[in-house]
Amino acid sequence: MNAREAQVIETFNQIQSALRETPHLLRLGRLFSETVLIETGGNEVYLTFEKGQLVSVAEGPSRKTPWRFALRTDAEALEEFWQARPAPGFHDIFGLVKIGRGRIDGDILSLVKNLRFFKEVMALGRKSEELAA
Amino acid sequence: MSIEPITGCYLTITAGGARRRIYVEEAGQGRPVICLHTAGADSRQWRHLMNDTAITASNRLIAFDMPWHGKSLPPEGFETQEYLLTTEAYIETILAVIEGLGLDRPVLAGCSMGGRIALQLAALHPEKFSGFIAIEASDFQSAWYDIDWFHRPDAHGGEMGAALVSANISPFAPETERWNTLWMFMQSGPGVFRGDLSFYTRDDSLVARLPSIDTSRTPVHIIAGAYDLTCTPEDAERTAKAIPGATLAVMDELGHFPMSEHPEGFRPFFIEALDKMPSAAAAAA
Numbered sequence: 187m188n189a190r191e192a193q194v195i196e197t198f199n200q201i202q203s204a205l206r207e208t209p210h211l212l213r214l215g216r217l218f219s220e221t222v223l224i225e226t227g228g229n230e231v232y233l234t235f236e237k238g239q240l241v242s243v244a245e246g247p248s249r250k251t252p253w254r255f256a257l258r259t260d261a262e263a264l265e266e267f268w269q270a271r272p273a274p275g276f277h278d279i280f281g282l283v284k285i286g287r288g289r290i291d292g293d294i295l296s297l298v299k300n301l302r303f304f305k306e307v308m309a310l311g312r313k314s315e316e317l318a319a
Numbered sequence: 320m321s322i323e324p325i326t327g328c329y330l331t332i333t334a335g336g337a338r339r340r341i342y343v344e345e346a347g348q349g350r351p352v353i354c355l356h357t358a359g360a361d362s363r364q365w366r367h368l369m370n371d372t373a374i375t376a377s378n379r380l381i382a383f384d385m386p387w388h389g390k391s392l393p394p395e396g397f398e399t400q401e402y403l404l405t406t407e408a409y410i411e412t413i414l415a416v417i418e419g420l421g422l423d424r425p426v427l428a429g430c431s432m433g434g435r436i437a438l439q440l441a442a443l444h445p446e447k448f449s450g451f452i453a454i455e456a457s458d459f460q461s462a463w464y465d466i467d468w469f470h471r472p473d474a475h476g477g478e479m480g481a482a483l484v485s486a487n488i489s490p491f492a493p494e495t496e497r498w499n500t501l502w503m504f505m506q507s508g509p510g511v512f513r514g515d516l517s518f519y520t521r522d523d524s525l526v527a528r529l530p531s532i533d534t535s536r537t538p539v540h541i542i543a544g545a546y547d548l549t550c551t552p553e554d555a556e557r558t559a560k561a562i563p564g565a566t567l568a569v570m571d572e573l574g575h576f577p578m579s580e581h582p583e584g585f586r587p588f589f590i591e592a593l594d595k596m597p598s599a600a601a602a603a604a
Binding site for chain 2: 270271272274275277278279280281283284295298299301302305
């Protein structure tokens with residue numbers, strides 16, 4: 187795992203902490219109890235949610251962990267996604283797909299039904315506006 | 320306390336062989352400019368420009384809600400119908416509103432599906448208008464999503480629609496206006512966004528018509544935001560190249576709903592577009 191991949195894990199750990207302090211997202215995600223696979227290159231991270239809480243950030247690979255949907259991208263793209271003001275295409279998970287830097291697999295309807303929740307959880311890793319200035 | 324200069328009224332027209340009660344807002348005086356909203360939203364997207372006195376000093380901005388949208392009710396019997404917007408119905412509605420309001424060759428400014436229909440009107444009914452401002456508009460794109468997601472019994476189409484279109488809003492947009500913009504999608508009636516997207520993503524009849532647009536009679540100016548995933552600057556550029564004489568502006572820090580998501584950022588681009596349109600006197604000549 188290179189430094190960029192390690193930073194992805196670190197950012198998801200920060201997202202886990204931030205989500206605990208974000209009541210409106212815990213409310214929005216109260217019906218979401220699923221495991222989501224994030225794949226960056228050859229590395230895997232499993233995000234397990236229970237009623238909106240991110241209860242586990244587990245490094246893979248794991249053939250024993252079922253997941254509902256997956257976002258497959260690369261660490262550099264996620265690094266750009268987490269900038270306060272990402273470049274066009276890097277500003278949204280569907281943008282990553284559109285520009286050929288991401289793929290979404292699995293139960294996409296599950297993602298879409300919980301899209302606001304999941305996109306805002308992902309955006310918790312975004313740098314603040316002050317850092318962007 | 321303040322009172323805005325926007326006024327509203329209801330207009331009854333006939334379209335699709337039936338009466339349609341249309342909600343219309345306007346502000347300003349001078350050259351009439353019809354402002355068309357995007358799919359799944361309504362005329363509130365134009366409220367910032369309608370409150371801009373520098374623009375309304377010489378332009379009469381008129382925005383209306385399409386049937387099924389905003390304060391324009393769906394037609395009688397809607398509960399047994401599937402709403403699927405068509406090019407023909409859209410054009411008939413716009414022309415009926417213009418006739419109902421007694422407008423003489425207005426400028427037509429439309430965003431997204433409103434921009435698409437503006438280009439259709441530039442090809443099919445240029446004599447009714449003095450110029451066209453096509454915002455986030457292009458010849459055709461198939462959907463990058465499944466439009467059936469937005470009308471299901473087991474999910475809230477408005478919440479899903481808003482979450483999806485948030486992908487088209489620029490990170491430079493002020494948070495307040497981002498969420499005001501998304502609210503309109505959250506309020507969209509069941510199946511309405513899907514029905515609009517059916518027109519936007521499945522009707523490719525404009526493509527072959529683009530070369531026939533005569534910009535020497537009615538100018539066409541296209542505006543596109545760099546953060547628009549649905550109508551990208553590349554889509555807009557391809558479309559502008561297919562229309563002899565069309566002009567194009569790309570907004571580096573804006574997305575698919577510029578007049579609503581970031582009114583200050585959009586303002587200079589809209590003023591530039593208006594400047595490219597014939598004056599009221601020239602249009603009347």
